[in-house]
Amino acid sequence: MSPILYAATGAVLVGIGVFGLLARTHLLRRILAFNVIGSGIFLAFGGLGSRGPGSGVDPVPQAIVITGIVVALAATALAVTLVTRLFEETGAVTLPGEHPAEGPDAS
Amino acid sequence: MTAALVFDLSLCLLIAAVALAAVLADDLFTAIVLFIVYGLLAAIAWVRLDAIDVALAEAAIGAGLTGLLLVGAAARLGGRGAPPAAGRTPWRLLGKAAPAALCVAAAAALVVLVLALPDDAPGLRPLVAETIAASGVTNPVTAVLLNFRGYDTLLETIVLAVALVGVWSLTPDRDWGSVPGARQHARPDGVLATFGRLLPALGLLVAAHLLWAGADAPGGAFQAGTVLAAVWLVVVMAGVLPAPATADTRVRLLLVAGPAAFLGFGAVGAAGGVFLGHPAGAAKATILAIETALTLSIAATLGLLVLGVPRRPA
Amino acid sequence: MAAASTFLRRLALLAGVWLVLTENQPSAWLVGALAAGAGAAISLRLLPPQQRRVRLARVLRLAPGFVGGSLLGGIDVARRVFQPRMPLDPGWLSYRTRLPAGAPRVALGAEISLMPGTLAAGMHGDLLHVHCLDRRLPVAAFIAHEEARIARSIGVAPDPTDG
Amino acid sequence: MILDIATLVLASAGVVFFIAGTLGLLRFPDVYARLHALTKADNLGLGLIALGLVLQAGNVWQALKIVLVWLLAIFAAATVSQLIARSALVQRSSSPAARDS
Numbered sequence: 001m002s003p004i005l006y007a008a009t010g011a012v013l014v015g016i017g018v019f020g021l022l023a024r025t026h027l028l029r030r031i032l033a034f035n036v037i038g039s040g041i042f043l044a045f046g047g048l049g050s051r052g053p054g055s056g057v058d059p060v061p062q063a064i065v066i067t068g069i070v071v072a073l074a075a076t077a078l079a080v081t082l083v084t085r086l087f088e089e090t091g092a093v094t095l096p097g098e099h100p101a102e103g104p105d106a107s
Numbered sequence: 108m109t110a111a112l113v114f115d116l117s118l119c120l121l122i123a124a125v126a127l128a129a130v131l132a133d134d135l136f137t138a139i140v141l142f143i144v145y146g147l148l149a150a151i152a153w154v155r156l157d158a159i160d161v162a163l164a165e166a167a168i169g170a171g172l173t174g175l176l177l178v179g180a181a182a183r184l185g186g187r188g189a190p191p192a193a194g195r196t197p198w199r200l201l202g203k204a205a206p207a208a209l210c211v212a213a214a215a216a217l218v219v220l221v222l223a224l225p226d227d228a229p230g231l232r233p234l235v236a237e238t239i240a241a242s243g244v245t246n247p248v249t250a251v252l253l254n255f256r257g258y259d260t261l262l263e264t265i266v267l268a269v270a271l272v273g274v275w276s277l278t279p280d281r282d283w284g285s286v287p288g289a290r291q292h293a294r295p296d297g298v299l300a301t302f303g304r305l306l307p308a309l310g311l312l313v314a315a316h317l318l319w320a321g322a323d324a325p326g327g328a329f330q331a332g333t334v335l336a337a338v339w340l341v342v343v344m345a346g347v348l349p350a351p352a353t354a355d356t357r358v359r360l361l362l363v364a365g366p367a368a369f370l371g372f373g374a375v376g377a378a379g380g381v382f383l384g385h386p387a388g389a390a391k392a393t394i395l396a397i398e399t400a401l402t403l404s405i406a407a408t409l410g411l412l413v414l415g416v417p418r419r420p421a
Numbered sequence: 422m423a424a425a426s427t428f429l430r431r432l433a434l435l436a437g438v439w440l441v442l443t444e445n446q447p448s449a450w451l452v453g454a455l456a457a458g459a460g461a462a463i464s465l466r467l468l469p470p471q472q473r474r475v476r477l478a479r480v481l482r483l484a485p486g487f488v489g490g491s492l493l494g495g496i497d498v499a500r501r502v503f504q505p506r507m508p509l510d511p512g513w514l515s516y517r518t519r520l521p522a523g524a525p526r527v528a529l530g531a532e533i534s535l536m537p538g539t540l541a542a543g544m545h546g547d548l549l550h551v552h553c554l555d556r557r558l559p560v561a562a563f564i565a566h567e568e569a570r571i572a573r574s575i576g577v578a579p580d581p582t583d584g
Numbered sequence: 585m586i587l588d589i590a591t592l593v594l595a596s597a598g599v600v601f602f603i604a605g606t607l608g609l610l611r612f613p614d615v616y617a618r619l620h621a622l623t624k625a626d627n628l629g630l631g632l633i634a635l636g637l638v639l640q641a642g643n644v645w646q647a648l649k650i651v652l653v654w655l656l657a658i659f660a661a662a663t664v665s666q667l668i669a670r671s672a673l674v675q676r677s678s679s680p681a682a683r684d685s
Contacts, residue, residue, distance in 0.1 A: 002115045002155065003156060004221065004222060004224075004226070005112075005115050005116065005119055006115070006152055006155070006156055007221045008119075008221050008222060009119040009122055009123060009152070010221075011214055011217035011218045011220070011221050012123050012214050012217075013122070013123065013126055014213075014214060014217060015210045015211060015213055015214025015217065016123065016126045016127050016130055016210070016214070017126070017130070018213065019130060019206060019207055020129075020130035022206040022209075022210070023130075023203050023206050023207070024130065026135065028135060028139075028180055028181060028184070029130070029135065029138060031177070032129060032130070032138060032139065032142050032177060033130055035169075035173060036126050036129070036130065036142070036145070039145075039146070039149055039165070039169055042161075042165075043149065043152060043153075044217075044221060046153065046156050046158055046161060047156065047221075048221065048224060048228070049230055050156050050157070050158075051224070051225075051226055051227070051228045051230075052226070052227050052228045052229045052230065052232075057156050057157060057158040057161070058230035058231055058232045058235075059231075059232065059247035059248045059250070059251050060230065060231040060235065060251050060255075060256070061230070062158050062160055062161050062247075062248045062251070063160075063248050063251035063252045063256060063259070063260075064256075064259065065158075065161050065164075066160060066161055066164045066248070066252065066327075066329055067252075067259055067260065067263045069161070069164045069165060069168050069169050070164070070168060070263055070267065070329055070405075071263060071266050072169070072173075073168050073173055073176075073409070073412070074266055074267050074269075074270035074271075075270065076173055076177075077176055077270060077271075077274055077413065077415075078270050078273045078274055080176050080177065080179075080180045080415075081273075081274045081277050081415050081416055082277065083184075084180050084183050084184065084416075085277045085416065087183070087184050093184055296522045296523040296526070296527075297527075297543075297544070298527050298530060298531075298543070298663055298666045298667055298670070299663070299667055301523065301524055301527040302527075302659075302663045303467075304464075304467045304468040305464075305468065305524075305659075307463050307464065307467060308431070308435055308460035308461065308463055308464035309435075309438065309460070309656070311456060311459055311460045311463060312435060312438055312439055312442060312456050312457065312460050313442070315439075315452060315453075315455075315456035315459075316439070316442045316443060316449075316456075319443070319449055319452045320443075342467070347467055348467070438652065440645070441648045441649050441652050442652070444643070444645035444646060445645050488631075491624065491627055491628060491631070491658070492628060492631075494627075494628070495601055495604075495624045495625050495627065495628025495629070495631075496628070497624070498604065498605075498608060498620055498621050498624045498625050499601055499608075499625050499628075501608075502604045502605075502607045502608040502611060502612075502621060502625070503604060503607070507611060507612075509612070509613070509617060511613070511614070530662075530666050531659075531663065531666065532662075534623055534662050534665050534666055535623060535624060535627060535658065535661075535662055536624075537624075538620070540616060540619055540620050540623070540665065540666075540669055541666045542616065542669035542670050543666065543669070543670030543673060543674075550670075550673065552617075552619075552620070552669060554620045
């Protein structure tokens with residue numbers, strides 16, 4: 001039961017992350033939300049990989065998730081650098097056409 | 108309900124709640140701290156799934172280094188994360204309600220899908236268990252990473268290098284090849300500097316242990332490389348050693364040493380008939396050699412990725 | 422010569438840590454020797470041999486007081502947290518230390534941060550800024566006591582006129 | 585059996601101190617007081633749990649390893665709490681809100 005529980009949690013995390021990606025405009029928050037989506041997918045993958053007889057996660061998804069975590073960090077580093085450069089060049093922390101001051105939770 | 112199930116349920120609820128709080132938090136710094144907490148809780152989830160290798164990677168990379176990246180960027184952006192004082196109007200609320208409803212629906216559909224999957228999926232576990240004797244190591248995750256699916260790992264190390272090239276390519280022209288990261292102001296005999304002088308020897312041992320243990324137990328090149336990168340970042344931030352200039356040839360050689368060694372062994376394998384195939388009998392020695400080179404390159408790449416674009420002269 | 426003996430002592434210490442990490446598996450000895458050697462070399466580069474030799478035995482003699490202190494520190498803070506009225510009287514204290522700069526001062530800061538009611542918050546010159554959870558506690562005398570213990574452990578004569 | 589009970593008692597006591605640390609984080613008035621709660625109560629809590637686990641260790645090396653983990657955690661906590669306290673102090677003294685002590 002428990003592995004499926006974690007897989008379902010992963011699915012919920014994907015929903016939370018997508019909401020963050022849609023509703024927040026600050027680019028660092030979008031990066032954060034994107035990471036929540038990613039780790040939700042990993043957790044779903046790991047949980048599904050633990051089904052069936054025997055204990056522990058299937059080593060193949062485990063290895064791929066480790067690869068995924070490292071690649072997610074690489075993508076995050078690149079994205080964060082893009083945001084800081086954008087800020088240094090233009091002073092903006094949101095994409096053009098999106099306003100940072102659209103509500104209390106839009107920062 | 109058993110105690111274990113109660114624990115799992117509470118942990119899952121907590122993970123989802125903290126993730127939601129990280130997305131909704133008003134203050135950017137609060138959001139990032141919540142994200143780090145979320146990463147650590149996710150690491151506990153991986154422990155519960157018996158995936159210690161992933162738990163180590165999630166705690167060190169997912170929570171630690173990602174958190175450090177976000178904190179550093181938030182600091183560089185200054186107060187540009189502060190919530191505006193304007194109140195929430197119903198119109199704006201409606202604007203948020205639509206994506207919220209969409210996301211709840213999507214998450215619910217995903218959960219239904221996950222629950223609908225058959226419960227008896229052996230996956231690739233039997234196959235790995237069958238062939239692990241030939242892989243040279245007894246930790247199945249390391250066997251998959253360095254042997255059965257070695258090409259994944261090879262490409263991944265190249266992705267890391269490419270990401271670093273991407274970060275460096277955002278350097279303003281005048282700073283090209285200079286030193287990355289902010290200038291540090293830690294006092295030479297202060298708390299952080301002393302920590303930075305005492306920590307590296309211990310960190311090196313822990314990394315070596317993770318690397319060595321990775322053959323037969325949780326651990327390996329990625330976890331060891333992350334520990335080394337973290338220790339190195341502490342040393343740099345403490346002002347004990349300066350960050351290197353990105354034009355330094357030794358730095359660049361270090362960055363490609365791991366992928367190059369991996370490719371080299373792969374080519375030797377290709378000469379023997381299988382690209383990335385390890386010579387029979389010497390698989391463990393080969394894997395340890397590749398992993399050592401990989402660890403050093405991963406540590407250098409991760410550390411430099413966190414330091415970001417070059418921005419001051421050497 | 423000093424460098425060589427320092428290197429050997431650190432090598433031995435790190436080798437001990439390695440044995441603990443690997444739970445003394447003989448198959449790890451070779452890797453451990455390499456790692457401990459590299460660790461000792463790095464530590465020699467980052468932290469050159471000190472003039473005052475730190476005696477491990479003397480430092481170990483600090484341990485019981487340290488463990489006792491952090492036990493009291495934990496109990497003290499828990500007691501305050503669990504009381505509905507939360508008896509706090511926070512304030513600041515600047516303590517002039519006579520310990521030599523570097524590790525001894527850092528050790529003092531770390532130690533008092535784990536003991537009841539005191540938290541080190543950085544130094545300005547010889548002044549150690551200490552945050553006190555309860556000013557009614559005899560904090561200054563307490564820090565002086567810890568300072569004297571650390572001074573003895575690194576072979577610096579304690580100074581009774583401290584404070 | 586006696587060892588198991590001792591482990592249970594020590595670990596439970598450890599959890600109580602972790603709760604105290606968390607409660608302190610929520611109840612205490614400012615960043616410095618919260619640091620007191622976190623460093624002291626959580627270190628003691630971790631120490632008690634570590635001690636409880638030492639009693640379950642299969643051999644002396646495992647026991648030493650648990651102690652080593654505890655020592656490293658204390659080393660890091662003592663360092664980090666000083667750094668946070670100092671940086672909070674620097675921020676406050678450089679802000680126009682001036683020093684209130």
